[in-house]
Amino acid sequence: MMDECNQRFRDVERSTSPVPRVTLQTTTSPSTETLLALSLSSNCEDNRYHANSVKWILFSVIGGIIYGHNVSLAAILPYIETTLKLSSTQQEIISATATLSDAISMLFAGVLADTFGRRPTANLACVCSIFGAIGASLFSLSATTLILWRLLSGIGNGISILLLPMYISECVDAASRSRLLSCYQLGVSTGCTLPYIYMAIDQNWRRCLAFGSLPAVYILLSLVYFLPESLHWSRLAKVSSGGRSESLTVAAASELVVGILLAYVNNCIDAPLFYGPKIIASALPNYSQQNANMFGLVSSLVGIFAVLFAGYSLVNQYPRRQLYLICLFLVVCCFLVLTVIFTVYPKPADLVQHRVAIFILLVTILMLNVVSTIGPGILFVVILSELFHQTPKRATYTSWCTFAMSFFSLVINGTLLTLFDVFGVSITWGFYGCTYALCFAVLYRCLPDSKNRQLI
Structure with missing residues (x-):
């Protein structure tokens, strides 16, 4: 099987250019044929990605909870209003803060992910989500400090919803991709629901905000210790090495x-x-x-x-x-x-x-x-x-x-x-x-x- 894959890769590589090594080093962007050759070669690598394993299902669901839990304050805003004595304008600003910062963060997150890789950029998202949630819980003594911590949470949210689905899609086969991405969306929906359930039980908005850091901790540990970098990004990074831009x-x-x-x-x-x-x-x-x-x-x-x-x-x-x-x-x-x-x-x-x-x-x-x-x-x-x-x-x-x-x-x-x-x-x-x-x-x-x- 390995010999057959290697032969297929050599055949496609020869068909894309008479001098394959020179082409890969001088082209400004990978052609469709080159990407096809690389895709064929990926089937010959060790399969470190087990799409149906429990770890990938948990990773997808919990990754979605990061965004769903932190994106809205609808369930806890009335309690925050009572504690911090917020005006209507302050409530509107606090509600929009995370959405604003996650939108802005997406613009530079894509460049970071293409340059440094999916995993390091996703790690950055987790760190921002963890510190943003804990900071908003422990150190929000006024509307101003809460806004600052929500800005940090929004950065984590924006990067996570961009990177985690992409990382999942690049680490599993096409047959498993849709179900795992559906698990991610399930996590988003679950995350939106959890604050309502939590506040019905506890009614402590600070603990509810702190709870939002736990999914990010799990994803960060998974990326650091258990999951590899995206093979798709690794291959494209090799093809487009040298800092050349693609129109x-x-x-x-x-x-x-x-x-x-x-x-x-x-x-x-x-x-x-x-x-x-x-x-x-x-x-x-x-x-x-x-x-x-x-x-x-x-x-x-x-x-x-x-x-x-x-x-x-x-x-x-x-x-x-x-x-x-x-x-x-x-x-x-x-x-x-x-x-x-x-x-x-x-x-x-x-x-x-x-x-x-x-x-x-x-x-x-x-x-x-x-x-x-x-x-x-x-x-x-x-x-x-x-x-x-x-x-x-x-x-x-x-x-x-x-x-x-x-x-x-x-x-x-x-x-x-x-x-x-x-x-x-x-x-x-x-x-x-x-x-x-x-x-x-x-x-x-x-x-x-x-x-x-x-x-x-």
Whole structure:
């Protein structure tokens, strides 16, 4: 088997250039043929990557918890407000701080990962997450100090959500990749839910923040002592050694457009997830804010079950492109239904006497949660980790897409309530529904099916 692999590698290497050694040293960027040769050679190396082992499943899930647990303060912000006597403006700044710093960190994290490797850059993310969580827990005596520690946590979040899915995709075979990346998304959903559960039990926001350091400690120890560097990065680093830059190719530019559109659609759940409970609280009589928060928790749990179902039943069974487009089409339909509901009933309070409309509203929001978790959620992580597979700047281009994801999240969450007040709920839902329909039209023509791409 080893002789056969070596012979295949020599045959492909000869077909790419009459003088292979000189070509590898002088070309400005690896060609598709060279990458193919290197990919063939990887099958001849020792298989240190056991995709189905417990360690990889734990690594994927716990890696996702880092981002999910630290990305939002929604569950603990009311308790922080009481302790630190925060104003509304301070609450908004604290809520947006981590998202802002994780967006900025993504821009340089991709360059670091392409230059120094996936593992060292991921280690940096873990260190930032650990110190950010512990610092916010122990040393946040005012809004200013909390903001500073949240900035540090945001850097860890931004680098981790960029690097960990990429590292996983480059360390396992194509057959196992989708399930492990689904495990990562499961970790993100679980991390978003854990603060609600923790605060229901303990109601100590400082301990809840400190708990966010534990997943990063596990990932850091795993990377330092148990897991190797990405073979994909190691091979590309050898090919592109010498500090030569690579221009943006047509293929990479096309996939960059696809990645940015995927990043935009990834935020389709933000409005119903974060503001759905408030809308429902206004629509239902005798419905307290605590009940609204419980609905938010139920929505998060529904998302977790959707990840479990999709990760082990859908994502690995059907083509990425087909499944994503179906989910995006259903997202557009859900936004259309919400637009119609709030056109007929302009204010949520108008729904109080109409049980059928309330039922349709609840079902639509839950359905939107499910399909957006499967398509724009799980498949965004999976597909993005499979793009740019033939360029040494893979992490850099991917970081532009993840930056776009955070940027769009900031814009949507920062303007949604204003749009509700200025234009009305129905027009706002309709506007976003139209943008997602436009994304569907473009992705229908341009979205590749990356399921069988080999990264190792």
